[in-house]
Amino acid sequence: MTAKKQLLHKEDFIPHLAFDSVIFGFNGKKLKILILEYRNTGLFALPGGFVRRDENLDEAVKNGVMERTGLTDIYLEQFQTFGEANRADPEPMKQILEMNGLDLASHQWLLERFISVAYYALINFEKVVPKPDHLSDGIDWYALDELPPLMMDHQTIIEKALETLRENLERKLLGTNLLPEKFTMKELQEVYEAIYGAPLNRSGFQRKMLSSNTLVRHEKRFSGNAHKAPYLYSFRPDKVMQPMD
Amino acid sequence: MTAKKQLLHKEDFIPHLAFDSVIFGFNGKKLKILILEYRNTGLFALPGGFVRRDENLDEAVKNGVMERTGLTDIYLEQFQTFGEANRADPEPMKQILEMNGLDLASHQWLLERFISVAYYALINFEKVVPKPDHLSDGIDWYALDELPPLMMDHQTIIEKALETLRENLERKLLGTNLLPEKFTMKELQEVYEAIYGAPLNRSGFQRKMLSSNTLVRHEKRFSGNAHKAPYLYSFRPDKVMQPMD
DNA sequence: GTATTATTGTAACACTTTGTAACAATAGAA
DNA sequence: TTCTATTGTTACAAAGTGTTACAATAATAC
Numbered sequence: 001m002t003a004k005k006q007l008l009h010k011e012d013f014i015p016h017l018a019f020d021s022v023i024f025g026f027n028g029k030k031l032k033i034l035i036l037e038y039r040n041t042g043l044f045a046l047p048g049g050f051v052r053r054d055e056n057l058d059e060a061v062k063n064g065v066m067e068r069t070g071l072t073d074i075y076l077e078q079f080q081t082f083g084e085a086n087r088a089d090p091e092p093m094k095q096i097l098e099m100n101g102l103d104l105a106s107h108q109w110l111l112e113r114f115i116s117v118a119y120y121a122l123i124n125f126e127k128v129v130p131k132p133d134h135l136s137d138g139i140d141w142y143a144l145d146e147l148p149p150l151m152m153d154h155q156t157i158i159e160k161a162l163e164t165l166r167e168n169l170e171r172k173l174l175g176t177n178l179l180p181e182k183f184t185m186k187e188l189q190e191v192y193e194a195i196y197g198a199p200l201n202r203s204g205f206q207r208k209m210l211s212s213n214t215l216v217r218h219e220k221r222f223s224g225n226a227h228k229a230p231y232l233y234s235f236r237p238d239k240v241m242q243p244m245d
Numbered sequence: 246m247t248a249k250k251q252l253l254h255k256e257d258f259i260p261h262l263a264f265d266s267v268i269f270g271f272n273g274k275k276l277k278i279l280i281l282e283y284r285n286t287g288l289f290a291l292p293g294g295f296v297r298r299d300e301n302l303d304e305a306v307k308n309g310v311m312e313r314t315g316l317t318d319i320y321l322e323q324f325q326t327f328g329e330a331n332r333a334d335p336e337p338m339k340q341i342l343e344m345n346g347l348d349l350a351s352h353q354w355l356l357e358r359f360i361s362v363a364y365y366a367l368i369n370f371e372k373v374v375p376k377p378d379h380l381s382d383g384i385d386w387y388a389l390d391e392l393p394p395l396m397m398d399h400q401t402i403i404e405k406a407l408e409t410l411r412e413n414l415e416r417k418l419l420g421t422n423l424l425p426e427k428f429t430m431k432e433l434q435e436v437y438e439a440i441y442g443a444p445l446n447r448s449g450f451q452r453k454m455l456s457s458n459t460l461v462r463h464e465k466r467f468s469g470n471a472h473k474a475p476y477l478y479s480f481r482p483d484k485v486m487q488p489m490d
Numbered sequence: 491g492t493a494t495t496a497t498t499g500t501a502a503c504a505c506t507t508t509g510t511a512a513c514a515a516t517a518g519a520a
Numbered sequence: 521t522t523c524t525a526t527t528g529t530t531a532c533a534a535a536g537t538g539t540t541a542c543a544a545t546a547a548t549a550c
Contacts, residue, residue, distance in 0.1 A: 016259050017360060057328025057360060081326045081362045083302025115262060115302060115362075117326050185527085204509060206528075211507095226518035227526035430498085449538060451499075456536090471547035472497035 007102055007134055010109045013050040018116040019061045020048040020154065021076075022161035023069065025125035026178040028187070030143045031194040033158060034068060034130055035150070037138035040099045043092050044148040046157060047133065048116065061119050068139065070129045075122040075177040079164040080157075083115045087153045100135050120161040122177035162195075169195055172241040173214060182218055184230040185209065214239040252347055252379055255354045258295040263361040264306045265293040265399065266321075267406035268314065270370035271423040273432075275388045276439040278403060279313060279375055280395070282383035285344045288337050289393040291402060292378065293361065306364050313384065315374045320367040320422040324409040325402075328360045332398045345380050365406040367422035407440075414440055417486040418459060427463055429475040430454065459484040 023034040036045050049064040051057055058076075065074055090111035097107050130139040142148065144162065147155070168174055175191050189205045209215055214236050220229040268279040281290050294309040296302055303321070310319050335356035342352050375384040387393065389407065392400070413419055420436045434450050454460055459481050465474040 014261050014358070014360070016262065051328070051360075053358070054330055056330050057326070078326060081302070081323060083296070083362065085299055085301050113259070113298070115259070115296075117328065117360075201509065202527090203511085203529085208508085210528095222517075224518075225526080226516095226520095226524060228516040228528080229518095230527060446538065447498090448500085448540085453537085455499095465546095467546070469547075470497080471495060471545095473499080473545040474547095475498060 007100075008050065008107060008110065010106070012052055014053055015109055016112060016114055017051050018048055018114045019051065019057070019064065020046040020082075020116050020118045020157055021061060021065050021068075022046060022118065022120040022158055023065060024120060024122050024161075024165065024178065025128060025141060026191050026194060027125050027141070028190070029194075031178075032125070032141040032143050033147070034139055035142050035148065036132060036136040037140070037148075038096045038099065038135055039137040041092070041095050043096065043151055044154075045136075045151040046154045047139070049133075057117060061117075065119075065121050068131060068133065069121075069123055070131060071123055071127060075174070076119050077121075077164075077168070078117060078119050080160055081115060081117045082153060082157060084153070085113060087116075088114055089152070092151050096135055116157075118157045118161065120165060122165075122174055124178065124180060126180060166195060173235060173239060176235045176240050182221075182232040182234050184221060184232060186230060188233070252345070253295065253352060253355065255351070257297055259298055260354055261357060261359055262296050263293055263359045264296065264302070264309065265291045265327075265361050265363045265402055266306060266310050266313075267291060267363065267365040267403055268310060269365060269367050269406075269410065269423065270373060270386060271436050271439060272370050272386070273435070274439075276423075277370070277386040277388050278392070279384060280387050280393065281377060281381040282385070282393075283341045283344065283380055284382040286337070286340050288341060288396055289399075290381075290396040291399045292384070294378075302362060306362075310364075310366050313376060313378065314366075314368055315376060316368055316372060320419070321364050322366075322409075322413070323362060323364050325405050326360060326362045327398060327402060329398070330358060332361075333359055334397070337396050341380055361402075363402050363406065365410060367410075367419055369423065369425060371425060411440060418480060418484060421480045421485050427466075427477040427479050429466060429477060431475060433478070 025032050025034070034047060036047055037043070038045065047064065047068045049060060051060040058078075061078075062074065062076060065076060066072055093111055094104070097104060097110065125141075130141070132139045144158075147158070149155075150158075165174065169192065175188055178191050179187060185206050188209065189200055189202065192205070193199055215233040216236055218232040218234065221232050222229045270277050270279070279292060281292055282288070283290065292309065292313045294305060296305040303323075306323075307319065307321060310321060311317055338356055339349070342349060342355065370386075375386070377384045389403075392403070394400075395403075410419065414437065420433055423436050424432060430451050433454065434445055434447065437450070438444055460478040461481055463477040463479065466477050467474045
């Protein structure tokens with residue numbers, strides 16, 4: 001057997017503090033989330049990480065999400081900190097360390113209690129090439145209604161993320177971040193419907209969007225189908241709320 | 246000189262983790278906040294504290310706010326975690342420790358970086374008897390536009406708290422928590438105006454509140470003044486959102 | 491008693507927003 | 521040329537909002 005590796009040095013990180021990220025993408029039909037699968041354990045979890053001793057919390061999360069998605073410039077929003085004393089069972093983490101051939105003694109700190117600051121991210125589905133982290137061998141998109149059983153309180157974290165996303169959708173024009181630069185009114189409506197989980201009235205939706213003075217109309221898009229071609233739109237950049245301000 | 250005391254034992258608490266509370270009260274005219282003044286330092290700060298190693302985060306905050314206000318059953322809501330690497334300057338904390346005659350070596354951990362989870366509380370102004378904590382000799386109500394200069398990023402924390410309170414005011418019927426059990430329509434309107442910082446239309450406010458089906462009308466209140474007596478109202482308990490769920 | 495004053499509850503009106511259905515325009519296929 | 525699916529826009533009713541007006545009324549002054 002090879003010597004056990006050390007990967008996460010205790011002295012580099014703030015102890016007992018972690019972050020988790022709920023990374024939303026929209027594939028044209030459904031709202032999806034990136035989920036990690038840990039090597040040989042059958043354990044699924046949200047992408048997360050730890051905060052270096054001299055690193056801003058926001059930066060740590062930004063870096064973590066960048067590494068998983070390959071994207072810079074990501075819409076990221078902190079939504080809640082989870083601090084129940086018993087939110088983590090150390091057993092699964094122990095399994096993960098063992099399966100990765102890591103030295104248990106020097107990674108003991110990972111089995112202790114963690115307070116986790118949770119963020120959600122909105123990304124353009126088409127641009128992402130998901131990449132597993134050091135401890136996992138799989139990362140994949142899962143629809144909200146087809147999630148695997150998740151570690152710890154990650155199911156709760158996702159539910160809270162979705163709740164916050166719904167509350168902020170219109171106020172912060174979050175639709176932008178889930179769509180390509182230019183999109184049709186129908187595509188925009190489908191994003192809204194995927195997030196709300198309910199159909200919206202086509203006419204009313206169009207009227208509200210147009211009257212909100214947040215869209216710029218561009219050329220039509222000819223899809224090759226036998227019907228009237230829709231206009232393309234983009235969001236007025238000055239109307240879109242920036243992340244983390 | 247007496248031997249230096251030890252008050253906060255490092256081993257009892259989660260390191261690098263704190264909480265701060267923005268405790269709102271309404272005195273009938275203005276929205277106010279509880280601010281601590283540290284002994285002989287001229288330093289002002291939000292009431293806060295640390296989390297014991299086996300204690301739920303929410304519980305730690307609840308206990309902290311209970312100690313400052315003397316109230317149980319407080320409306321508390323977590324709204325943001327502040328994790329900038331440089332949010333704290335260790336000097337003021339050093340001063341506070343010295344002025345309290347505390348042993349610097351054993352309290353060294355208090356001078357390190359802290360991530361702070363911020364909560365706001367809404368309380369019935371009349372019922373509170375504010376009590377300073379161990380390190381401070383003063384605690385007082387300050388109107389939002391008359392705050393003293395505050396330590397660290399506490400001014401930012403207050404602004405964010407107010408922003409969140411405004412966003413949640415109607416959706417979560419937060420007005421209840423700042424008023425006595427029974428109140429007049431005018432008093433309710435004054436709470437809203439204090440939070441929004443802007444006057445509201447009397448007739449429209451009344452109509453909206455009554456049509457929202459969230460108020461119960463009780464007997465009139467005769468104030469002894471020469472005009473029509475207003476009805477008293479209370480919120481329908483089943484309509485009021487509970488804290489922390 | 492009666493008049494007076496300040497405040498409250500409610501109605502009235504215009505105006506805006508929203509829900510819903512309808513209709514004309516149009517890109518491609520038959 | 522006709523047909524089909526989808527889109528942009530209009531029309532109309534219903535609901536909601538901003539504003540003004542007015543009647544009701546609790547205490548005081550006379």
